[in-house]
Amino acid sequence: MRLTILGGGGFRVPLVYQALLGDRGDGRITSVMLYDTDRSRLSAIGAVLRQQAASAGTAAPGVDAPVVTETTDLDEALRGADFVFSAIRVGGLEGRTVDERVALDLGVLGQETVGAGGIAYGLRTLPVAVRIAQRIAAVAPQAWVINFTNPAGMVTEAMIPHLGDRVIGICDSPSGLGRRAALALGVDPSTAFYDYAGLNHLGWLRGLQSGGLDRLPSLLESGDALASFEEGRLFGADWLRSLGSIPNEYLHYYYFARETLAAVQAVRQTRGTFLLGQQSAFYAETARHPEQALELWQKTRAERESTYMVESREVAEAGERDERDMAAGGYEQVALSLMRAIAHNERASLILNVRNRGVLRHLDDDAVVEIPCTVDANGARPVTVSQLTDHQAGLVCAVKAVERSTIEAAAGGSRGAALRAFAWHPLIDSVTAARKLLDAYARELPELAPFRP
Structure with a gap:
């Protein structure tokens, strides 16, 4: 099978390729096409992937690594694709720094997907995402599209009119939250059902079913268990017990908006500025020393992950991220599980961004929500979960209205x-x-020039 990655020069692409290298099953991805508008970034990531493949070949002789091809031609990238993974960043990290800085200068929280920054990001990304969806429909109508382009729920909803249910949005935050909560309870994460619902970067874990019982109440009762994982430390036991649920980490921007804004304004540079400098250095150094590409990428990634949402953790006095919080099993594993379930009709349960189809009564059928789904060869179908509380529904409906106005x-x-x-x-x-x-x-x-007064 062939996988096309749009945004193939992106820093996180090696995570996807590493997951593919670990797939030993029949019918695995054998060809990876990287597409990007920036040839130099493509070359750098291509070098990382080739060194990953060489390392994997030593560890698992006889298993061929997926062949990697690079192109800056979109139609060439799409032709013959079985799956298309979209992870583009319109405007690059330079655009992200503007998203953050403009908001902060006006006394508003600046974050790449939440609030003002997310709206600005969506306004410049959606036209490109829609054009890509139209090309996929024309050139590779048989392909399944896995969207990780942020804001993921908004972008997925904008692509659906052109691709229907063959586009599915993914995010690693809900599955990561469920996994950490299960481990805090001593439950095997792969055997649990997570009653989770909301929008992308705006959802709550409302139940954790294991052995026929909802184990979430016992987790909320245990201060030690809550303190053992990131969301427990981030929100605090008292607030989680008041909610009766565990929010997605991004809800920290809503529940502690004033404190987080003050913390972000107090730091020397925004997250986007940090990543821009860090990744610019990585790509430049890789161009000078391509033989060290994998080593340079691994070093840069470790620093990136350890500083994730650092301001929110400082507000909550949550301390540094521990190994369990940063453990593997992120969006690349969600993408791999989704592809295998569709390609091989292997039934899987995953939290995905799909059309609501009547599951959450506060939203219409076509609203894209983030919710547990059953996946097989026919795609992803949302399953029944508990209804949103008045508080959750109010916030979700308000943000959905924002998403649709942005679209x-x-x-x-x-x-x-x-x-x-x-x-x-x-x-x-x-x-x-x-x-x-x-x-x-x-x-x-420049992309937002049409909105000038």
């Missing part, structure tokens, strides 16, 4: 729709602030 604005260039998206977001507290945000982003981001 409308990106599709038609409507300044009014873009303004609504900013003004309606729970983390933006006035229409005046929303208008200033839109104007500032339109001035600084």
Whole structure:
């Protein structure tokens, strides 16, 4: 089978390839096509992947690594693909730094997928994602599309009119939360069912079924168990018990918005600025020393993971991330499990971004939600979960309205729709602030020029 990776020069691509190298089953991916608009980034990541393959060949002789090909031609990348993995970043990390800085300068939280930054990111990403969806429909209509491009739920919903249910959004946050909660209980994560629901980067674990019992209440009762994993430390036992659930880590930006904003404003550089400098150094050093590509990537990745959401952890006094919090099993494993389930009709249960289809009564059937699904050769189908509480539904419906206004604005260039998206977001507290945000982003981001007054 052939996998095409859009954004093939991206820093996290080797995680996907490493997962493919670990797949020894029949019918595994044998060909990987990397597509990117930046040839130098493609060359750097290609060098990392070739060195990964060489290392895997030594460890597992007789097992051929997937053949890697690189291209800057989109149609060439898509032809013959069985699966398309989309992980593009329109505007690069330079755009992310603008997303963050503009918001912070106006006293609003700046984060790449949450709040003002996420709206700006969506406005410039959605037109590109839709054009890609149209090309996939024309060139590779048989392909299944796995979307990891952020904001993942919003982008997936915008691609569905062109690809239908053959596009499925993924994120590693829900599965990581479920895994950590199960381990804190001493439960095998692979045997548990996670009652999880919401939107991408806006969901809650409301139950953890194991052995016919919901084990979440016992987890919430144990201070020691909660303190043993990241979300427990991040939100604190008292707040989690008040909620009766465990939020996705990104909800820290909502529940502790004031403290997180102060912490982000106090640091020398934003997350985007840090990553821009770090990754620019990686690509430059790899160009000078391609024979060290894998070693350089591994070193850079370790630093990247250890500093993830550092401001939120400082607010919560959660300490450094431990090995269990950073353990393997992220989005690359979700993607591999999804591909195998579809390609080989191997029934799997995964938390994915798909159409609601009546599961959550507060949202319409076509709203993309993040929810447990059963996956087989026919694709992903959402399963029944408990309904959202009034609090959860209120927040989810508000953010879904923001997502849809962003999609409308990106599709038609409507300044009014873009303004609504900013003004309606729970983390933006006035229409005046929303208008200033839109104007500032339109001035600084070339892709948002159509929204200038």
